[in-house]
Amino acid sequence: MIDREDAARGSNVTISDMLCFALYSASRAAMDVYRPLLDELGLTYPQYLVMMVLWEHETCSVKEIGQILHLDSGTLSPLLKRLEGIGFISRQRRASDERVVDIGLTESGRALQTQASKVPEQISCQYGIEFDEYRELLSRLKKLTNHLSTNS
Incomplete structure (x- = not known):
């Protein structure tokens, strides 16, 4: 966790400490997993x-x-x-x-929906987390998105 004083001074903060970079990296990694499956659908x-x-x-x-x-x-x-x-x-x-x-x-x-119906299951196998962890992560991301959307 980033110390608020360090963050305010801009010191000791590295890219690996940034939540926005972790979200960006996770998003890119998820897209890389989706790409071959969606290529088969032409999407x-x-x-x-x-x-x-x-x-x-x-x-x-x-x-x-x-x-x-x-x-x-x-x-x-x-x-x-x-x-x-x-x-x-x-x-x-x-x-x-x-x-x-x-x-x-x-x-x-x-x-196309029939073909695409297999995608979520194929993707979920690649997340490497248990279903309860998935639900918790999804809930937290929705909460974060909602908070950022309403405050921007």
């Missing part, structure tokens, strides 16, 4: 996340997907265009409000 990790949202909700507006995934429209729009281009999603303006674009699954997108 990048961000595309996989969009598909996960749609498999859970069937149809969402672009804004709703962005809120769930914490992505801005500048990042999300190209992802959606690529997913539409490969035939996994469709985009349609909402009849009641043409400013809203709804994203839905195509038959190919629904079919």
Whole structure:
């Protein structure tokens, strides 16, 4: 743990003491584990996340997907265009409000869910932690994310 006085002075703090670096490193390591599995599905990790949202909700507006995934429209729009281009999603303006674009699954997108359903189990085997540790870590990360999101 970093001593508050050391942190305030900037002394004795190394990169290995930084929580943000540990989170960054863990994120990169997790993406490396996902990559070969998602390559088989023809998806990048961000595309996989969009598909996960749609498999859970069937149809969402672009804004709703962005809120769930914490992505801005500048990042999300190209992802959606690529997913539409490969035939996994469709985009349609909402009849009641043409400013809203709804994203839905195509038959190919629904079919991909069967293949993708194996990914979470394959990944969880690689974490190297027990289920109770997994649940605790997930809970703490959600709490941290929520705290940082509400205070920024």
